[in-house]
Amino acid sequence: MKVALTVWENRISPVFDSAHMLLIANIENKMVTSRHYEPFYPKLPLRRAAKLSDLGVRALICGAVSQPFANMIEAYGIELIPFVAGDVNQVLDAYLKDILSTPNFRMPGCEARRRSTDAATGDGGASRSGKIS
Amino acid sequence: MKKDTPHQIPRHVTETILESISDGVFTVDHKWRITSFNRAAEEITGITRQEAIGKHCWEVFRSNMCETDCGLRRTMKQGKAFIDTSTYIVNSEKFRIPVVVCTSLLKDENGTVIGGVETFRDMSLVEELRKELDARYQVGDMVSRSPHMHKIFAILPQVADSDSTILIQGETGTGKELLARAIHNFSPRSDKPFIAINCGALPDTLLESELFGYKAGAFTNATKDKPGRFALAKGGTIFLDEIGDISAAFQVRLLRVLQERRFQPLGATREVTADIRVIAAANQDLLELVKSGTFRQDLFYRINVVRLVLPPLRDRKEDIPLLAERFIVRLNGLRGKAVTGISHEALALLMSHNYPGNIRELENIIEHAFVICPEGEIEPHCLPETLMCPISRPTAHGTIDSALKSVEAQTILDALKRNNYNRLAAARGLGMHKSTLFRKIKTLGIELPAIDGRSNRKRFR
Numbered sequence: 001m002k003v004a005l006t007v008w009e010n011r012i013s014p015v016f017d018s019a020h021m022l023l024i025a026n027i028e029n030k031m032v033t034s035r036h037y038e039p040f041y042p043k044l045p046l047r048r049a050a051k052l053s054d055l056g057v058r059a060l061i062c063g064a065v066s067q068p069f070a071n072m073i074e075a076y077g078i079e080l081i082p083f084v085a086g087d088v089n090q091v092l093d094a095y096l097k098d099i100l101s102t103p104n105f106r107m108p109g110c111e112a113r114r115r116s117t118d119a120a121t122g123d124g125g126a127s128r129s130g131k132i133s
Numbered sequence: 134m135k136k137d138t139p140h141q142i143p144r145h146v147t148e149t150i151l152e153s154i155s156d157g158v159f160t161v162d163h164k165w166r167i168t169s170f171n172r173a174a175e176e177i178t179g180i181t182r183q184e185a186i187g188k189h190c191w192e193v194f195r196s197n198m199c200e201t202d203c204g205l206r207r208t209m210k211q212g213k214a215f216i217d218t219s220t221y222i223v224n225s226e227k228f229r230i231p232v233v234v235c236t237s238l239l240k241d242e243n244g245t246v247i248g249g250v251e252t253f254r255d256m257s258l259v260e261e262l263r264k265e266l267d268a269r270y271q272v273g274d275m276v277s278r279s280p281h282m283h284k285i286f287a288i289l290p291q292v293a294d295s296d297s298t299i300l301i302q303g304e305t306g307t308g309k310e311l312l313a314r315a316i317h318n319f320s321p322r323s324d325k326p327f328i329a330i331n332c333g334a335l336p337d338t339l340l341e342s343e344l345f346g347y348k349a350g351a352f353t354n355a356t357k358d359k360p361g362r363f364a365l366a367k368g369g370t371i372f373l374d375e376i377g378d379i380s381a382a383f384q385v386r387l388l389r390v391l392q393e394r395r396f397q398p399l400g401a402t403r404e405v406t407a408d409i410r411v412i413a414a415a416n417q418d419l420l421e422l423v424k425s426g427t428f429r430q431d432l433f434y435r436i437n438v439v440r441l442v443l444p445p446l447r448d449r450k451e452d453i454p455l456l457a458e459r460f461i462v463r464l465n466g467l468r469g470k471a472v473t474g475i476s477h478e479a480l481a482l483l484m485s486h487n488y489p490g491n492i493r494e495l496e497n498i499i500e501h502a503f504v505i506c507p508e509g510e511i512e513p514h515c516l517p518e519t520l521m522c523p524i525s526r527p528t529a530h531g532t533i534d535s536a537l538k539s540v541e542a543q544t545i546l547d548a549l550k551r552n553n554y555n556r557l558a559a560a561r562g563l564g565m566h567k568s569t570l571f572r573k574i575k576t577l578g579i580e581l582p583a584i585d586g587r588s589n590r591k592r593f594r
Contacts, residue, residue, distance in 0.1 A: 014191035064195040064223035109180035
């Protein structure tokens with residue numbers, strides 16, 4: 001299974017919408033069998049999601065992501081694990097150990113959630129509504 | 134007399150000020166870790182001070198510029214402040230919050246740089262208001278800044294609500310079907326079908342079976358019943374486009390349906406009630422057709438209950454930038470491209486064109502540009518060659534400034550002609566003060582005839 005992480009200065013990119021580099025990790029039996037970096041320059045939500053799909057990515061670990069991009073990624077059937085922060089290697093290790101939801105790897109204001117379905121409910125941080133998305 | 138000396142503002146006063154303002158403020162140290170975070174910053178980001186302090190600023194602020202064009206980084210690197218950079222941040226609910234950002238260096242009392250300070254203002258309300266302003270120019274899928282179109286937009290709700298038959302007149306490509314759809318969508322029949330048919334595209338016999346339908350056995354190969362468009366539109370709206378092109382014989386049949394609100398499918402023995410609203414459209418002047426005897430007068434008066442006339446694009450050139458922007462957004466979505474807009478030079482060329490094909494022609498021009506120019510701004514070389522040598526271009530070696538002046542002069546002249554050279558009416562139509570119009574007429578060297586709208590009126594008295 002292929003997992004993609006948005007990378008910036010060896011950390012998870014703060015915002016998926018403007019991230020420019022992906023780390024693609026091939027995972028088998030909870031072990032990374034291969035990994036490589038992939039430039040990630042599409043700008044539009046549709047193009048970004050399509051590129052991930054073309055790369056065969058099954059799960060995406062990223063920082064903050066806005067609704068149009070999140071919707072498109074999920075429409076492509078890619079598991080979305082957003083609002084993750086920290087060193088890329090540590091994040092990947094935590095993913096393999098299934099401890100990514102611990103506060104150490106969460107962005108501030110984003111309570112620990114389980115994968116994309118929980119994340120979509122948006123229950124973390126102070127409540128704001130009616131914003132443009 | 135005691136000399137006044139400036140008081141040093143105590144530290145707690147600065148904190149009180151920071152807590153009372155509506156702009157978010159945070160400071161960072163040299164390692165980009167947040168050292169202070171005011172109340173407004175908490176409100177705008179949805180992150181508490183306790184959570185924010187000590188964290189990397191990009192994990193808290195989460196702007197789309199953090200990675201590529203961070204204002205604080207530029208400030209720290211260049212040692213100067215940056216003001217009013219527009220960006221957006223993403224909150225924990227995945228909402229984008231538009232903000233403007235200012236950054237500057239943070240120094241201690243000795244002038245040593247100890248970090249940076251970033252202030253940001255929530256622009257959500259401004260964005261909402263901007264959207265509401267844009268909405269004023271839009272009805273259904275139609276957008277316009279033209280006063281003539283605004284008159285149509287203003288009466289559209291009442292027209293839609295009335296259930297009266299409507300005649301839409303306008304040149305080809307002016308958006309007659311879009312207007313018909315907008316009327317249907319605003320009408321009480323909006324949850325029922327909207328059926329459009331181009332009467333000019335079909336011969337009489339086919340048009341008859343298309344509109345009225347037929348019963349099995351009505352003619353050879355009619356093996357089963359086929360409902361017509363009148364039946365399909367039951368409870369809804371039927372849009373009869375190019376009604377001026379139907380034959381004299383068919384005009385009689387149509388007149389009967391409009392009068393009796395009943396029709397008889399081919400091969401049927403009983404009449405069927407037509408529960409429909411009729412919107413007809415023509416690109417010719419139907420009154421002229423009536424005068425020339427090619428269109429029945431009684432049918433004309435039957436459909437000419439409410440008449441809406443769509444102006445050609447050359448008479449509403451102020452809409453070209455707005456329409457072009459809409460086509461770009463739509464085509465970016467459809468084609469997955471990233472065209473950001475139109476350069477001034479390309480826009481000047483678009484403005485100088487006469488558009489015999491109206492909005493449809495403009496749409497085709499933008500689509501042509503998308504083929505040549507997949508991203509960035511549309512430049513003149515992306516436009517069709519026919520636009521490159523417009524009729525009204527001043528000189529072969531003219532600058533962009535002279536091209537713009539030429540377009541401006543042409544637009545003013547067109548407005549004056551439309552208003553029978555009445556300067557006041559033309560100024561009103563152009564959305565400018567009459568003295569501005571007089572000044573422009575003088576500076577652009579526009580030659581006008583001796584008569585004007587007022588002198589005309591006097592002549593008729």
